[in-house]
Amino acid sequence: MRSLVLPARRGSCLCWEIFAVIDLRQEVVDHVAVRTEWDMAADHDQLRGAPGLGPTILSHAASLTRVWATAVVDRFAAIQVPIVAGRHPHGVGGVSYRLMFGDGFARATFEWWASGPEAWQPLIEVFRETWDELEALPRSAHPK
Secondary structure, three states, rough: OOOEEEEEEOEEEEEEEEEEEEEEOOOEEEEEEEEEEEEEHHHHHOOOOOOOOOOOOOEEEEEOOOHHHHHHHHHHHHHOOOOOOOOOOOOOOEEEEEEEEOOOOOOEEEEEOOOOHHHHHHHHHHHHHHHHHHHHHOEEEOOO
């Protein structure tokens, strides 16, 4: 699972990814969540008149229990929403969101702006709950 929060202006772009760690026998042995942040505000101030500087990327990892990781997948799997969003908010500022599930062979992606489409509210509610749970996890610095 990959979830992103992308602000239109200053702030930070955030991404949580949940990985299943698989051994050589193709069995899941662990679950890890990785939080990646692009500190756009810091870069905006630093990059003015200083071409060639790279982005400020912060990364942290958190261990997950198999029970929690399975429960998250089950929560999303139980949701039924239409593929066509229908009525949804429009604008130029604010925050965009993205949720992706799958692997290299089959994948689904949902993207929305602000509060999102009415028809997707069950998905958006679980997204927000899961995001809050991920943000509450203890983190350790992730090697670059």
